[in-house]
Amino acid sequence: MSRGLSGRVAIVSGVGPGLGIELVRGLAREGARLVLCDVDANNLEAAGREAAQLGAAHVEGLVDIRDGARCEALVANALAAFGRIDVLVNDAFLAEAPATFEDASLGDWQAVADVNLWGTLRMIKAALPALKRAGDACIVNVNTHGVERLDREFGGYTASKAALAHLTRHLAREFGPFGIRVNGVHPGPMDGEPRRRHLATIAAELGTSFEVLDAEARGRTSLGFLATPADVADAVLFLASPAARAITGQALYVDGGEWFH
Ligand SMILES: NC(=O)c1ccc[n+]([C@@H]2O[C@H](COP(=O)([O-])OP(=O)(O)OC[C@H]3O[C@@H](n4cnc5c(N)ncnc54)[C@H](O)[C@@H]3O)[C@@H](O)[C@H]2O)c1
Incomplete structure (x- = not known):
């Protein structure tokens, strides 16, 4: 299916082996040029192989999104390779071992927020100047339906994602005048x-x-x-495409109708 993403330059943070690799496949099939990053060398290599097999121009960066300098270096490499950035998909995440608030260590919750919330914001901060220059750009933050459908034992993960959901709306408001749309996709268990x-x-x-x-x-x-990872990737691609040109600040739930938002 052609969604008007051909030639667009898309960064994907967190490229596998679940949703991340499906995002790579979907964007590659659409003819997008890809900037792949992950902290795990094996996942990154597998995603790069897949992109190459599908004929997608791509660059790769072994990046830990907890490190702002590495995020900035990735963006610099992307600009050196392709000269522009149109799409940023934030998929990388960390979840703590299941525990109630009472039993969990605050350090574990902070570690999770450092990836899911602050890592995502580091990527957005690094890419923002290029996204502004693109003039017609978008950010998709992968979230979870767990921000609404609360679980007793994943409070750190869902709190970090709930903060991200708020910032998705905030940044949509702030970046709208720059022509940058910001949306969230909220999967259930995939x-x-x-x-x-x-x-x-x-x-x-x-x-x-x-x-x-x-x-x-x-x-x-x-x-x-x-929903499968491919179903969720389809929702991300829709939000990244011109078909969603009037949609910003929204949360799209992709969970087979488990939770009604
Ligand atoms: N798996 C599910 O059922 C489910 C349900 C709801 C929401 N989600 C959300 O969907 C997204 C994808 O989940 P998934 O399970 O398909 O994972 P995935 O297969 O897409 O892999 C995520 C990748 O993030 C990378 N990563 C982790 N920490 C990183 C860091 N500090 N820097 C750079 N990369 C890092 C991992 O190495 C991994 O390759 C996540 O945002 C998650 O919160 C997943």
């Missing part, structure tokens, strides 16, 4: 390999089976199935 492995571990801990937990999760949705 039906991919990472979740399957995670659920199998939890099932073993709880003395139940993957199938039971999986059926429960599907049963909570209206549509009876979980």
Whole structure:
């Protein structure tokens, strides 16, 4: 499908192996030029291979988004390679081990916020001058439906993402006059390999089976199935495309109708 993203230069922070790699595939198929970054060399290499196989012009940066200087260096490399930046997709994230607030260490919550909130803001800060020059640019922050559908044990992760949801609206307001749209995509649990492995571990801990937990999760949705990473990537691509030219400051929930926002 052609969404009008051909030739656009898109940065993706966090490129795999779930949603990140699907974003790379989707943007590459659209003919976008890609700037890939990740803190994990294996994930970065796999994403670069995939982009090359799909014929996408791309550059790669081994970047930890907790380091502002590395974010700035990535943007400089992108500009050296392509001369412009049109799209920034913030996908990289960290989640703490499940624990209540009472049991969790505040250091763990801070570490999570340093990636999900501050890391995302570092990327936006670094890319902002180039996005302003593009004149018709957009930022998509990958969030979670967990900012509304609260869980007892992931408060650090959801608090960092809730702050990001607020800043998505704030930055939409601030950057609108520069022609920069800012939106959030809020997935529910995505039906991919990472979740399957995670659920199998939890099932073993709880003395139940993957199938039971999986059926429960599907049963909570209206549509009876979980969105896949490819479904969520489609929503990101839509928001990044000219078809969404009048949409900014919005949260798009992609969770099979589990949570009504
Ligand atoms: N997996 C789910 O079911 C789910 C549900 C709701 C929301 N989300 C959100 O979707 C997004 C993608 O999740 P996913 O599970 O598909 O992950 P993913 O497969 O897209 O991988 C995320 C990548 O982020 C990278 N990363 C982590 N810390 C980094 C750092 N400091 N600097 C640079 N890169 C870093 C990791 O190495 C990894 O490659 C996240 O923002 C997450 O919060 C995921």
